[in-house]
Amino acid sequence: MEVQRSSLLNGIRVAAAKPQGSQMGACTIMYQAGSRYEIDDELGATHFIRAASSATCRGYSTYAKTRFVAQQGGAITCTGDRQSIAFTLKCPVTKFPLLKNYLLDTAVRGLFHQWEINDLKRIVKDDLHRIHPEQRVIDLAQRACWGGPLSNSIFCEPDRVSGMLGDSLVSFTSRNFKTDQCTVTSVGIPFEETIKLAEMVEHRRELPPPRCEMCSFPRRGYETYDLGPNTTTWLCVVVPGCGTCDMNCLIKHAIIAEACGAGNTQTGQHSYDRMPLTPLALMAGDDLHTEYKAFNISYQETGVFGIVAKTRACSAWNVAMAASEFLTNVADLDFKQIEIGKRRLQLNLALHQEDCVNICEGLALAAANNAQIDSAKDAMTMVDSTCAADVRTAAACLSRKSCNMAFAVVGDVGIVPHEWELFRS
Structure with a gap:
């Protein structure tokens, strides 16, 4: 293209x-x-x-x-x-x-x-x-x-x-x-x-005055939204990630998210016709009501990397502790899992290429960050050229950021760990 x-x-x-x-x-x-x-x-x-x-x-x-x-x-x-x-x-x-x-x-x-x-x-x-x-x-x-x-x-x-x-x-x-x-x-x-x-x-040809930018800082917070007792509960644990200004680092974080398992693959028409993606899927065991997935969100200079989980209220405590422990030890991903993550990311990039709106907005975001990625093929080439050892180094960096871990819950907020219990563990 x-x-x-x-x-x-x-x-x-x-x-x-x-x-x-x-x-x-x-x-x-x-x-x-x-x-x-x-x-x-x-x-x-x-x-x-x-x-x-x-x-x-x-x-x-x-x-x-x-x-x-x-x-x-x-x-x-x-x-x-x-x-x-x-x-x-x-x-x-x-x-x-x-x-x-x-x-x-x-x-x-x-x-x-x-x-x-x-x-x-x-x-x-x-x-x-x-x-x-x-x-x-x-x-x-x-x-x-x-x-x-x-x-x-x-x-x-x-x-x-x-x-x-x-x-x-x-x-x-x-x-x-x-x-x-x-x-x-x-x-x-x-x-x-x-x-x-x-x-x-804008018909004027001169540059406007530069905008004043305010800095953000990690605060290791804890946010809740109560849906009532015994309701389905969503939990999310995050650490500071990377920004879109560094495209190589962004690709590494995207690979890590896919290597962890960024959601389930739909194989049929029903909610249970899904193939779980390892290794996060292994944490749910035989519990059909529990799902985990990793995600990466990037802003201009920084971002967040985390794990979101959905479960029943009765298992919310264990799920919250398991998600925080997995994120703390994300550096334990092996080279085989990283290679699988690269293939998953390439597949998602190819699927993204089918929608002209997604391509157009992606092109606008790339232009805003002075990045030249002309097509999904170029992005897949960048993924291929990313060394697995460098990805593991980025994962180790995420693990070290667990001291700035933040937590959010939507659902039965009375059954999940409080911040001091979660962060102490």
Whole structure:
């Protein structure tokens, strides 16, 4: 897959990928403006911005955006995390000239009328009720791991929803939606069209003043969310990981997560038709209600590496202790397990290559970190070239970080170990 790159004078990075014979294309406008950049009255702003992606902007109303874009076979989505927020248009390649202004309007020209924000508060409250427990426990684990900006949740706190103001969203976007934090990427769209869209994001050619960055620090915290007694319980234990700024280190951590077992492989249509991935799967034994999986989440300069587990309340204590012990001894992975992890990671990269939206947002993230990974094949080559001994060294580094271990639980919080019991062990 051929990728063309460029940078504008105002700092916007541009990349366009040309796949072979694709009828669907995607274009992403991404800002390095995730929830970690929220301050004071802006806490929860990125959650509202994601919800307001279909709201009225300067050029088009909510009705015009939802109706016309859908009629042309397209869709505009907004995704975000602690590091970034991305607006993506997916549509037939031939319809991009008709729809590109709708993407630009959504990403750059938001008005955030207070009456629309008030209407969105009900939707945001519904979002909070619908958060999957696994997603919630991973979000809480990141809050427990970090003090400072990275402790900001990607979700708006329930007690802040009613008081959210449109002016707070305007303040957040005006301070963080800057050209030096912006990347514009496309898949299947001509490079010339992508450049034209990037030039329309901001007409000024000079770089904006540098943004003030606040540092985060490990805090070895403990977070809970009570679902009541005898409920299914999700547990998550994490240590500080690596950032996207070091691509080689990031690949090593991804290999370690896959070598541990990053989830079960679906082999049928039912929840129990799954093949567990070793070695984490061996910890569950004969308990069909207990699942473990490893994960790695990276921000710009740091990240978290951890294990999330789902189990019944009666076994939550043992599962929590087992997960923390496994993470402490993750350096014990052998070379065979690391090689298996490399193959699993390569398979996931190949599956990722099928979705133009995933490719486009991945390309935007790579461009934001000045990394040149043109395709899944290039990424798989980097995985192959990573030495197993170096991966073991990275795993040993994670084990040494167990002194900064953080813990989160969602479910029956009265049955799990308290922080002093867990950390003492």
